[in-house]
Amino acid sequence: MAYYGRKLLFYLAALWAAVTLNFIIPRLMPGNPVDILLAKLQQRGGSVDPSVRRSYELLLGTGGGGSAVSEYFAYLGNLARGDLGISVSVFPSPVSEVIMASLWWTVVLVGIATLLSFLLGVALGALVGWRRGTWLDNLVPSTTVLAAVPYFWLALLLVALLSSALGWFPLLGGYDVVLSPGWNAEFxxxxxxHGTLPALTIVLSSIGGWLLGMRNMMVSAMSEDYVLTARAKGLRGSRVMIRYAARNAVLPSVAGFAISLGFVVAGSIVTEQVFSYPGIGSRLLQAVQNNDYALMQGIFLVITIAVLGANLVVDVMYALIDPRTRVSG
Known part of the structure; x- marks a missing residue:
């Protein structure tokens, strides 16, 4: 229990630091972010009244007539109520609604693609590592080359080949614009x-890293005494590979998967931009282009919570899989 308590305290401290930075950074920006946002709002024909100014001041911690400490606690209070302010890019929608409207697109697309690349990479890496020195081992460099190709370049190649040339997939968008979003078979x-081609881009660019890492760990695990003992007992090769070698070799990959799982919320900004996919990455880029500080803060906060939460869950799972970590940790 002491191990889990230390982990929980560590992540709570990291969350507090991230929230504090989210409060401080806008105050370090040149000029007054509130005035910039309201000026853009006026250009778009929006109504600028004291309540709008006050909402931005409470969100960004600028003005309000109070001290920095009181503004900081007001900011924490707003976060506790789920009040992230008003988005300028999608005025007058609250930031929380804008984020939720885009978040599930990214979670479904990048989440499924990340999970598929992890499972395929680990499974293929275990097989290649088990049969090292065979023709399968010679195919590893061809998969790792894809990991070195930039996301946007691979995405553009797939768009040119599979969309423009062959017409197998749509060029852009998350769904057919003539349809209304809803939980029906057509939508x-x-x-x-529409999401198949962006997901294929992520899988192709990610699978090589998982494969190579798992392959190397399998080669190392196969020289351990417990694998040699299992083989000496005459156990089936598949059982030795899965129950003894792969089970221990996969532990570092699980830790790496935690980081990837947390960044699922961040999405793949470049991939979403190439395909004009309506995910959180495209929304973040839109917020940066429009100086929408409230939306940027909200997205950064959601990403931070997702990364910390995913790492906490995997740390707990890691300790359950390998009890030695509870002693050393």
Missing amino acids: LSSAIY
Whole structure:
């Protein structure tokens, strides 16, 4: 229990530091972020009244007539109530609604693609490592080359080949614009069809890293005494590979998967931009282009919570899989 308590305290401290930085950074920006946001709002024909100014002041911690400490605690109070302010990019929608409207697109697309690349990479890496020195081992460099190709370049190649040349997939968008979003077969099939090519880009660019890492760990695990003992007992090769070698070799990959799982919320900004996919990455880029500080703060906060939460969950799972970590940790 002491191990889990230390981990929980560590992540709570990291969350507090991230929230504090989210409060401080806007105050270090040149000029007054509130005035910049309201000026953009006026250009878009929005109504600028004291309540709008006050909402931005409370969100960004600028003005309000109080001290920095009182503004900081007011900011924490707003976060506790789920009040992230008003978005300028999608005025007058609250930031929380804007984020939730885009978040599930990214979670479904990048989450499924990340999980598939992890499972395929680990499974193939275990097989290649078990049969090291064979023709399968010679195929590893071809998969790792894809990991070195930039996301945007691979995405553009797939768009040019599979969309423009062959017409197998749509060029852009998350669904057919003539459809209304909803939980019906027509919309879901359209969303899957539009998301296949972006997901394929993520899988192809990620699978090589998981494969190579798992392959190397398998080679190392196969020289351990417990694997040699299992082989000496005459156990089936598949059982030795899965129950003894792969089970221990996969532990570092699980830790790496925690980081990737946390960044699922961040999405793949470049990939979403190439495909004009309506995810959180595209929304973040839009916020940066429009100086929408409230939306940027909200997205950064959600990403931080997702990364910390994913790492905490995997730390707990890691300790359950390998009890030695509870002693050393």
